[in-house]
Amino acid sequence: xxxxxxxxxxxxxxxxxxxxxxxxxxxxxxxxxxxxxxxxxxxxxxxxxxxxxxxxxxxxxxxxxxxxxxxxxxxxxxxxxxxxxxxxxxxxxxxxxxxxxxxxxxxxxxx
Amino acid sequence: xxxxxxxxxxxxxxxxxxxxxxxxxxxxxxxxxxxxxxxxxxxxxxxxxxxxxxxxxxxxxxxxxxxxxxxxxxxxxxxxxxxxxxxxxxxxxxxxxxxxxxxxxxxxxxxxxxxxxxxxxxx
Numbered sequence: 001x002x003x004x005x006x007x008x009x010x011x012x013x014x015x016x017x018x019x020x021x022x023x024x025x026x027x028x029x030x031x032x033x034x035x036x037x038x039x040x041x042x043x044x045x046x047x048x049x050x051x052x053x054x055x056x057x058x059x060x061x062x063x064x065x066x067x068x069x070x071x072x073x074x075x076x077x078x079x080x081x082x083x084x085x086x087x088x089x090x091x092x093x094x095x096x097x098x099x100x101x102x103x104x105x106x107x108x109x110x111x
Numbered sequence: 112x113x114x115x116x117x118x119x120x121x122x123x124x125x126x127x128x129x130x131x132x133x134x135x136x137x138x139x140x141x142x143x144x145x146x147x148x149x150x151x152x153x154x155x156x157x158x159x160x161x162x163x164x165x166x167x168x169x170x171x172x173x174x175x176x177x178x179x180x181x182x183x184x185x186x187x188x189x190x191x192x193x194x195x196x197x198x199x200x201x202x203x204x205x206x207x208x209x210x211x212x213x214x215x216x217x218x219x220x221x222x223x224x225x226x227x228x229x230x231x232x233x234x
Contacts, residue, residue, distance in 0.1 A: 035220050050220040096174040100160035
C-alpha cells in the first residue's frame with residue numbers, strides 16, 4: 001500500500017492528451033514539492049518533473065505537472081508511442097523525521 | 112556527466128546481510144549539494160525509498176526499514192554503501208542508487224540514477 005495514490009493504469013491514442021493523478025496528504029503533497037519519474041521498460045527511473053511543474057533539460061514540453069492542495073497531476077499532450085512507460089509521483093513526507101514516499105505507479109499504454 | 116554504478120552480490124541467503132556499493136564517477140560524493148540515496152523495486156512492484164546519506168555521514172532512513180538499514184559513505188573511494196540485515200524473500204528487488212539534490216536544506220529531486228542491480232534472497 002503506497003502512501004501516495006495513483007491509478008494503476010492509463011491509456012490513450014497517439015496525439016491525445018492524458019493525465020495521471022497522484023493523491024496524498026497534508027504531510028507530503030500538501031506541504032512539499034511533487035516530483036514525477038518515468039520508467040521505461042527494463043530501465044531505471046528518470047526524472048520527468050521536479051518542484052511540481054519544472055522540466056529538466058531535455059524533457060519535452062509535452063510533459064507538464066501541476067499541484068493543488070494534497071493532489072498533483074501529470075499531463076502528457078501529443079501522446080507518442082515512446083511515452084509508453086510506468087510513471088511514479090514522489091514527495092517528501094514530513095512525518096516520522098521525514099522520508100520520501102512514492103506513488104504505486106501508473107502504467108501508461110499507448111493504444 | 113555524473114554516473115552511478117551499483118555493485119554487489121546478486122544472491123543473498125535468508126537471514127543474512129545484503130551489502131551493496133554505489134560508485135560515483137564524473138562527480139564527487141563529497142559535494143555539499145547532494146544527498147545520496149538508495150531505492151528499491153520488488154519484481155513487478157513500485158519504488159520504495161530506503162534512505163540517504165550526506166557526505167558528512169549524516170543519514171535518514173525509511174521508518175519501515177530503519178531497524179535493518181545502515182548506509183555509509185567512503186569519500187576516499189567516492190562511494191556510498193547499503194547494508195540491509197536479516198533479509199527475507201520480501202527484500203528481493205532491483206536496488207538503485209541515486210543522487211538527491213538538496214533544495215533549501217531539504218531533499219529535492221533524484222536527478223541521477225544508477226542502472227540498478229538485482230538482488231535475490233534465496234537459500
